[in-house]
Amino acid sequence: MTYTQLTTDWNADPNDPQVELSVCNTSVTLRFYLNNLQFDNFHEGNKAKVIFINCHKYSFNTMNDEGYYRGQYRYKYTELPWGEFYKLDTKWQTDFPIRHTVLNETPDITKLNHYIFFLRDNTFECVAENYQIEFMPTE
Numbered sequence: 001m002t003y004t005q006l007t008t009d010w011n012a013d014p015n016d017p018q019v020e021l022s023v024c025n026t027s028v029t030l031r032f033y034l035n036n037l038q039f040d041n042f043h044e045g046n047k048a049k050v051i052f053i054n055c056h057k058y059s060f061n062t063m064n065d066e067g068y069y070r071g072q073y074r075y076k077y078t079e080l081p082w083g084e085f086y087k088l089d090t091k092w093q094t095d096f097p098i099r100h101t102v103l104n105e106t107p108d109i110t111k112l113n114h115y116i117f118f119l120r121d122n123t124f125e126c127v128a129e130n131y132q133i134e135f136m137p138t139e
Helices: 063-069
Strands: 002-005 022-023 027-033 047-061 085-089 115-118 123-135
Touching: 027 123
Parallel strands: none
Antiparallel strands: 002 085, 022 027, 027 047, 047 123, 085 115, 115 123
C-alpha cells in the first residue's frame, strides 16, 4: 500500500477535535477543531470542515490510537502512521471496513479515491471522487 499525506500544514486537534459528521445526498462532511498547538497559523477555537464529494461509501468507527498501536485495525502503524489524513492507493473494493454506509450504489469507479483520517477517538474512511477543505474562523 502506498499513501499520500494530506495534512502537511494543518491537522485536527489531537486532544479534543469534537468531530461532527453530516451527510447530504452523496456528500459527507467532517467538522472539527484544528491543531493550534502544532500549527501557528491557527488559533484556539479554529475549526475546519472537510467535504467528501460524490462519496460512494464511508466508515466512521471508534478505532483510536491505542487500539491502532495494539494491532486492532487492518492497517499496521508500520504501514500507515497514525494521526494524519491520507489518500491511499489500495484495492478499496476489497480493502475497506466491513461495517460501512453506502451512499451511491452505482459510482463511476474510475473517478474514486480512498481516503482515511485518523482522529483522536475515531477513524474515518471513505471512497469518494474528491474532497475539499474549508478553514473557519473562531465561532
